[in-house]
Amino acid sequence: MSVNRQAAEQIVKAVGGKENIVAATHCVTRLRFALADEEKVDKEALESIDLVKGFFSTNGQFQVVIGQGTVDKVYNEMVELTGIGRASKQEIKDAAAEKLNPLQRAIKTLADIFIPILPAIVTAGLLMGINNVLTGPGIFFEKKALVDVYTGWKDFASIINLIANTAFVFLPGLIGWSAVTRFGGNPLLGIVLGLMLVHPDLLNAWGYGSAKEIPKWDLFGLEVQKVGYQGQVLPVLLASFVLAKIEIFLKKRIPDALQLLLVAPIALLVTGFVSFIAIGPITFAIGNVITDGVVGIFEAAPIIGGLLYGALYAPLVITGMHHTFLAVDLQLIGSTGGTFLWPMLALSNIAQGTAALAMMFVLKDEKLKGLSATSAVSAYLGITEPAMFGVNLRFRYAFISAVIGSAIAGMFITLNGVKATSIGVGGLPGFLSIFPDKWAPFFIGMVIVLIVPFVLTLLFGKLRNK
Template sequence: MSVNKQSVEQIIEAVGGKENIAAATHCVTRLRFALKDESKVDKEALESIDLVKGSFSTNGQFQVVIGQGTVDKVYNEMVAMTGIGQATKQEIKDAAAQNLNPLQRAIKTLADIFIPILPAIVTAGLLMGINNILTGPGIFFDEKALVDVYPQWKDFASIVNLIANTAFVFLPGLIGWSAVNRFGGNPLLGIVLGLMLVHPDLLNAWGYGAAEEIPTWNLFGLEVQKVGYQGQVLPVLLASYVLAKLEIFLKKKIPDAFQLLLVAPIALLLTGFVSFIAIGPITFTIGSVITDAVVGIFEVAPILGGLIYGGLYAPLVITGMHHTFLAVDLQLIGSTGGTFLWPMVALSNIAQGTAALAMMLILKDEKLKSLSATSAVSAYLGITEPAMFGVNLRFRFAFISAIIGSALAGAFISMQGVKAPSIGVGGLPGFLSIFPQNWGSFFIGMAIVLIVPFVLTLFLGKVRKEK
């Protein structure tokens, strides 16, 4: 399908003209701009353009939702019209970072580290869901699992479980690769660092509490515990920062002819010593305190905790702060074997989709009706941006309705102790990543976010029309 050049010109003018565009790129569905002055954007004019399905600003980037398959054509046309050079996503992020405050930069850093490893984590969650279906008792047969009734499936389930668990067994390796790369070091050294922290010669962190005796190294009179950091997030994050900065420092000081022989060995050796002597024990303690605090809140007041997190997740998405909870989810999974936060994320996605679906029945504008329908489907499959930014935030009562439904569902599933063994795909397929014994409660939570936002949006929409 060809792109209307006039519409592309209108998009350029609506974002403040080509003089206001510092850099631009695109992803699967959106144009991503680093603008010199976002106050020059005419959102009303922008969202009246046929090609545009919504717009929003996050992490210093102004993003325009176009749609899969069309966005690259719009981008190419825009490049030809404005003469701006094609930029990479990283270049856009770097340009956008100039407009961020310290807190936003910290959140962005966490996002830059965890988003690249999400495909591996989500895949692990889906495969764990398949394993749960095969090995969960009482799903298909009374008090028996599918593999108990059909033993020929047992080895298949075992292989699926091994593949699914790999991302979590070697999680520090994934984080090390991404974090060292983000901090400007060699990502391959990051992988080695992460795997070093879960080396089989170390006492497995999951067996730390039950161990009768903790093995130690004697380093010149200093007793250092030989403990691994399986499932831990903070140790490898801080160690990766030290490794990257140490590597950069050594490259500046060591002549080029000797860098291959000296930089990596010295950087890894020093970081390794510091990790096992100080970084590991300190951050392990901090991680345990954070985990105990989060778990404690939900144990003491699960309804309140679920109500707050379930209701606040969608607003956190607007600010980009939801990325910080990826680290908390992974810490919970590594420390307790499951997370009670991610199930609420899946329900929040459904709530946003339901509110958008209700808006399809309220709206008269054909373009907005079509956008509401397609964005609802997208949200039900875990991608909420079109529904949130294209429809629900535009009509605030729909967004509020979705938040209320998500908060109520979050309170209910928290009270029931619903957990997921991994982060998975959000939306309707989310139940696959929930422990099978929690499916009943999770399905009730799904019913809440399918009914409450729909009814509330219709009701508030009717009240608004009458006013």
């Protein structure tokens, strides 16, 4: 019997047998189950399986971490073994969603919208980091940027900046595509809606505050501001919901032969008018209130704000609530030009990796030692699931040590006004997304999360083993 076949049999038995599996699929590294009853899972049996690197439950899904390249082989063996049909990720989400409360469903909806666009945003963040290195004064030369000394690099940096900024300039287009898809509408209409909200004929949102006169439409006596929503999240989210629901409503009532001519034009026209007349102005104001509120809290009590967010980010990941802060990060970047929350995310990830690395020196089990080392590397590159769920949460003192280190570092960088220009890779490469003039305090924060969790984990480990 092959190793993969044996692992599949053991996993099926450990999750309660095939009768307990409602549906199953897999992603790059994990098996994803919708289980009838998670209480039937034999966690000790799962931990003893060689190929299993960890497991956790989130948003109604029970997920088993296997690893890239192996997970699909184990999944194929499991399908053949149990006879369960191959399920799509959406089918798993739909099956799991039935168990969620309203708050969990709202958080899951945000995750479903923002996770698909993360590759574009993270890529943009990395490229903006390269641009920061080339154009930031004082990095290589005193009070001068690299492009000021070597002027031949100026246009090269300019092109990089253009490529990097595209995802943020047309962010509503990305969100419109993902949100309308999530709400059951045509994703192409979502793209059109998002781009419509940042059309060049509109006053750029970033120039709204300094504009001497706001252009307006006169709709039979009703004045509507011709303002774009660059960098805004809420307007396109709500408009996408309205567009999808109108489209679904029309498709049910218009004959198939006429749908191509009527559904999309009516849906876009109605949503467009509603967006510029009501949705845009209202959500723009709400977004500014949220931005001002978050900024106000951290300005009034930076020590408490940094300490709490640095400490709470990892626990939020366990619940899935961290996805809500991606929208806040994007709103902060669009409204203020930078976010002070994302740098703490990057340091929290590093802290989890450090705690996992320390466990390699604490543990005696060779399998767990190997898992600790590989998951630490993964966390340092921004993927914390193997470290958190495979190692640190299993040995709670490691997770607590990481949280303590993250809290201290979060407090320090917040006091020093560290901000990120964009969302990048949430690990060691994260410094590329930080404003260059704040690299020094951010690097000190990195040193904190490389030392404190490591030392605390070793100390707690020795005390526990006495």
